[in-house]
Amino acid sequence: MAKYTEDDLKVELENKEYEYGFYTELDSETFPIGLNEDIVRAISKKKEEPQWMTDWRIEAFRAWQEMIEPEWANVHYDKPDFQAISYYSAPKKADPNKTLDDVDPDLLEMYKKLGISIDEQKKLNNVAMDIVVDSVSVATTFKKTLAEKGIIFMSISEAIREYPELVQKYLGTVVPQRDNFYAALNSAVFSDGSFCYIPKGVRCPMELSTYFRINQAGTGQFERTLLIADEGSYVSYLEGCTAPSRDENQLHAAVVELIALDDAEIKYSTVQNWYPGNKEGKGGVFNFVTKRGICEKNAKISWTQVETGSAVTWKYPSVVLKGDNSIGEFYSIAVTNNFQQADTGTKMVHLGKNTKSTIISKGISAGKSQNSYRGLVRISANADNARNFSQCDSLLMGNNCGAHTFPYIESKNSSAKIEHEATTSKIGEDQVFYCNQRGIPTEKAIALIVNGFSKEVLNKLPMEFAVEAQKLLEISLEGSVG
Amino acid sequence: MLSIKNLHASVEDKEILKGINLEIKAGEVHAIMGPNGAGKSTLSSIIAGNENYEVSEGEILLEGEDISELAPEERAHKGVFLSFQYPVEIPGVSVTNFIKTAINEKRKANGQEEMPANEMLKLIREKSELLEMDRKFLSRSLNEGFSGGEKKRNEIFQMAMLEPKIAILDETDSGLDIDALRIVANGVNKLKNENNAVLVITHYQRLLDYIIPDFVHVLMDGKIVKSGGKELAYELEEKGYDWIKSELN
Secondary structure, eight states: OOOOOHHHHHHHHHHOOOTTOOOOOOOEEEOOBOOOHHHHHHHHHHTTOOHHHHHHHHHHHHHHHHOOOOOOSSOOOOOOOTTSSBSOEEETTOOTTSOGGGSOHHHHHHHHHTTOOHHHIIIIIOEEEEEEETTEEEEEOOHHHHHHTTOEEEEHHHHHHHOHHHHHHHTTSSSOTTSSHHHHHHHHHOOBOEEEEEOTTOBOSSEEEEEEEOOSTTBOBOBEEEEEEOTTOEEEEEEEEEOOOOSSEEEEOOEEEEEEOTTOEEEEEEEEOOOOOOTTSOSEEEEEEEEEEEEOTTOEEEEEEEEOOOSEEEEOOEEEEOSTTOEEEEEEEEEEOTTOEEEEEEEEEEOSTTOEEEEEEEEEEOTTOEEEEEEEEEEOTTOTTOEEEEEEEEEEOSSSOEEEEEEEEEEOOTTOEEEEEEEEEEOOHHHHHHHHHTTOOHHHHHHHHHHHHHHHHHTTSOHHHHHHHHHHHHHHHTTOOO | OEEEEEEEEEETTEEEEEEEEEEEOTTOEEEEEOOTTSSHHHHHHHHHTOTTSEEEEEEEEETTEEOTTSOHHHHHHTTEEEEOSSOOOEEEEEHHHHHHHHHHHHHHHTTOOOOOHHHHHHHHHHHHHHTTOOGGGGGSEETTTOOHHHHHHHHHHHHHHHOOSEEEEESTTTTOOHHHHHHHHHHHHHHOOTTOEEEEEESSSGGGGTSOOSEEEEEETTEEEEEEOTHHHHHHHHHOHHHHHHHHO
């Protein structure tokens, strides 16, 4: 039998298609391309929003016009033409008031391809789910069960209509409209997203989950998530993302705001698998996302992310540790292959006393990809006894990829304790041979080594999703040893 | 069990093995001794299928089947086991998880179902006791931070789990204190039976006090220059490799 070499593996990988790269023919209503105040107003009108919301959007749009796209990240790409994108696309048959039985069968078929059976999700996984396709939320399951506990979980459009006072109170308090270029854009044009409110002292009995999907060509996706955990409450939240394979680059500029009031805890997990582009680096999603949470007294926010998709990623889920004794955590696995580029990390801003943060970042680079960790730990003058521990590990596969680490530390308080550890390693031929000798084929060996490398982070994911994430890692890296 | 015929091999155009012939029957223990640089580790790597070496001539037969073109994992599935001189570390992968994966890959290749978890646990318990291994050891990352003795014990533990037809022990005695050596050797002796064979590769005779060979071969400059019974090992220990050299001249 002919030897199956690494080169064969590489070929197999290159020809392996993005599993979620299908496009579903849905009857959609899509706005003409381009962006101006009229489009912003039209989106707001389409959503039947109150005047304050329209004004808020217009304010953001005006700020955005004055801003320039950031260039400091370690990524290179042709900047999107913001006038060539359609800012609103909705599957026509979506109507938030109807039940799942009325959902467009094509849409249900798409969920099936994505591996989401809503019924099964309901029964088995104890997961309440919101699904956003292109711009609008199409199904929110489990609403009734949650309502009994006083938990609000719905699309943000609905929330703006049904709970305007809550939305108005918190929207933009963590990520202001003019926070950055993409956040400003999102604030102007966001079309949907999820809203979640956990009342005082309530422990959310199930994982809450949002599934994002870009379906329509030539559209951007700008979803906005607002999650409020009231005093003493707890919630675990997961989002997943996929998109069809397309030659063009698609823009995804989301904003996620988390508010953890006194003694509350939010666990936010992301499995990001947007289309990464083909093996020549053509197409793929530009993932420019602003995620930030704020912790009041004794509160805790934990970000866990598994990032395997997107052509370019620009994303720094952060925590502002405002209250005394609050805790921020960031656990990340970022995988890049072929021509993918990722510049991702976190910001931990310590304002309160005795605040603690932990950063565990695992970067895996293969092919010709570039993978950067960028993190900021800031200890303010009043943050007595603040502590941070950061660990950044990079794993390289082959000789054509890059791993970079940009840790920034700013401390204005002499009682702070900050630790930073970093390692870079390569999957060795000797490791692979050792596994081979024990009967483990090369692909499986790499999966084993990568899973071992990522274990600390995978362990932080909710059980149901850890397995899925592990599978995703394997798919993303198959055959990329060199 | 294993027969090697006129094996020539090179690395980066340098010929290291220059026509090795070796016949190992089921139930036998063979030892290959030789000075540093004689090609001992090259021979074990080539039998295991390491692709860094070029086999230019000759055959490696396992139970009559030529395995010299097979991938390393396929040879493993057929029953070749190599206890490495320098076992590698795999961070984050526990000893248990690793051996479970190895066993199930082998079973899969041989058309069997995965081993049920309870059976696996029972087997792990049994074999780890055989090697006097601490239970905690099994949940540690593979070879990470292991002492020399722990690494070798772990190699023999894996051998015990995989039950190979031919086990090659490459310098298994290096880095072992006397207690660890005894445990490892005991393990090997208990695993040996009529249906398998062991090839011990060593620089010193020390290990052969514990694992008694049926045959001893002296490898020098890529060739087996002398073969004999276990007494040859003592003779070598006493007189040194120069004795053979002078005898050959």
